[in-house]
Amino acid sequence: MSFSLLILTGVLFAAGSYLLMERSLTRIALGVGVLGNGVNVLIVAAGSSPAEAPIIGRVGELTDPLPQALVLTAIVIGFALLSFVLALAWRNWTITENDEVEDDVEDRLITRRDSSSAKSTDERHREDVSP
Amino acid sequence: MTTLLSLVVLLPLIGAATALVFRPRPVQRTLSFVTLGTSLVAATSVLVDAWSNDAMHVVRMGGWPGSFAITFVADRLASVMVVIALTVTLLVLVYSVGQKSAGERSAFYHPVYMVMSAGISQAFLAGDLFNLFVAFEILLMASYVLLTLEGSDAQIRAGTTYVVLNVIESMVLVTAVGLIFAATGTVSMAELPARLAALPDGTRIGLQLLLLVAFGIKAAVFPLFFWLPDSYPTAPSSVSAVFAGLLTKVGVYCLIRTQTLLFPGELNDLIVVVGALTMALGVLGAISHTDMKRILSFHIVSQIGYMVFGLGIGGTAAIAATIFYLIHHIPVKTSLFLVEGIIERDSGSSSFDAVSGLARRSPAFAAMFLVPALSLAGLPPLSGFLAKFAIVRAGVDSEQWVAVAVALAVSLLTLVSMTKIWVGAFWGDVEPAASVGVGILRRHALMSMATALVVVLSLAIAVGAGPLYDFANKAAEQILDVAGYVTAVKS
């Protein structure tokens, strides 16, 4: 397994996971893409050793075709997923004119119910947003 | 039989493609019913064969040998799950046509619904891990679309949580599959048991944990359940009914496969602890809410806990109990969501503060809620009692006292929160001004009929509990017999 590919996998996983934790849907979409690529690199790095392409007629040591088939499938799935998240972000933007994922209303209700001394959720939300 | 088995998965996909080409709604509806119905017939004949003969059917796509092919395997457990899943999807389809939600009127509802059904069947039948991953993606992708089809504010918000969590789940799953392939050189479930057993302990446990996390997110077990009560309630009732009844069960089914076939009996203590915590936290969440859909969603979590607990105990009796629980829980949970959907459609709210006195207005409708609710809480003589009893007995036999105590307490708390819905929505004074509940069955005839059929299905499980339990026992013996699976699939 190639060391540089491993490092690349790690970096892509870290960046992807970080982006997924953002509130902005565009960043989530980017995170989906980056994380997906990290996984693809991992499968290629872990599954196959560099050799001749496994096609009928080639001679010599052939590489294992299965990881590549898996990665191709994973790429297609990632493509579909990414376009869905983009559509989601787009729809969110047309409705709310911003890019943020909002809090859950029911959760806010429950928080408000049991914290009489606490501030209203609106205030709390504002605090979340402002730095 | 090979043809029938592949048609179970392929027919709904073909139906979906045709429905995209011919899009008038009557055509789409007919296509949905015909394809799902035909798949059900095909699946039933596979099941009948699995029940009567000791047959395990294997389809290898493309005629490739052994571990190269995309494999479908129908053993007893898989075929019974496919039949139950298709029955429920078909009944919910009837309901959703009656529901007239904005979602159902979209030209994409029926194609996507069929794709989801194909994905669910494929997940149950998958004979290799990568095929399983693809099946998960198919059903997830369809579920993303169904969840956000109306495109409202709340749906987008909940959809984001759901999508992000499931993306993480998919990534963990595909990473696990990739690493398993790297470690063993195969993804075929028939070859994996031997090769995994040959791995060093550390590697094997690492791989198992990755798979458990992936399936755990899907099955919504502690501590990975928080996305479920957040996202399910925003979907139209028909959709959340299918999600509640089937999608989480796919996760549980995969957990069963992992624990019996790939990593037999390993990390069982961890699974018992996770099961107990899932039961307890789920039911506590349910008690704190006043929205019916939220309560029911939290109950999914707590019920999953029972199945995970049963799986963790291990042994034929406990696995059989888990399988029985799995089968019983699908119609029960689905029907509760369907009943809630009728109330929501009639009153415009899913909070039980908004309705009262439904029992006096329509006793038959109240019965449709009461039967599955009591079954969920585990009151005799309903199927829930038998399922819980079997799990608790297996727990007592293996002396898991703490988890058994939790299971009993949770059952009581389930009853409490079901009583909360009952008292809130069904008892109480009839408000003379509001017309909510008058002739509720007649006004929503199609929805009520579908719901009634699901309730009847759950009653049938209680009535036929004897033979069904025998069947669950046989299925448990079959899936615990790893060597039998390997020879049947390889040959």
Place this chain on the structure above:
Amino acid sequence: MTSPEHPKDVSNSGGARNPSDIVRSAIFDELVDRWLSKVAVLVAIYVTFRGHNAPGGGFAGGLIVGGVFVLQYLTGREPHVRFRTILHPTRLLGFGLLLALGTTVTPLFVGATPLESHIWKLDVPLIGEVKIVSSMFFDLGVFFVVVAVVLMILLSLGTRQSTVFGDEDIA
């Protein structure tokens, strides 16, 4: 809502339909429309059909054609793409899926397993022996699906107003 059913319907789209109404860069447009598109489509066809025995196939070919549509989107925005869309993308998607799935199930009728492929060898005058592989139809299906998906992304996400596919049936 615009109705994607009638691609040439100007009345309720809010945007220009005729390419001549659209402000765009002349050089880029010339380059893309007159040369690049045609060459790219040829390459796409080549890539799709060589897919059986060499790297390539329906997915890659479909993405290349999708890329052409993206370039056209860059030259003239969404109406420009719509102007060139003859078949409704949803239909195209269904058609592609049907083709691929049809190839999957056809072997069942001759007693083989799904997805099993068959090779026909034909003698065509002048060209010589031509091999036709049944999995080629699967690849063509994939090709159409990918093109349709790219079109749907462009037409629904690339506009100011929302073109929600599937809404056309809402009464």
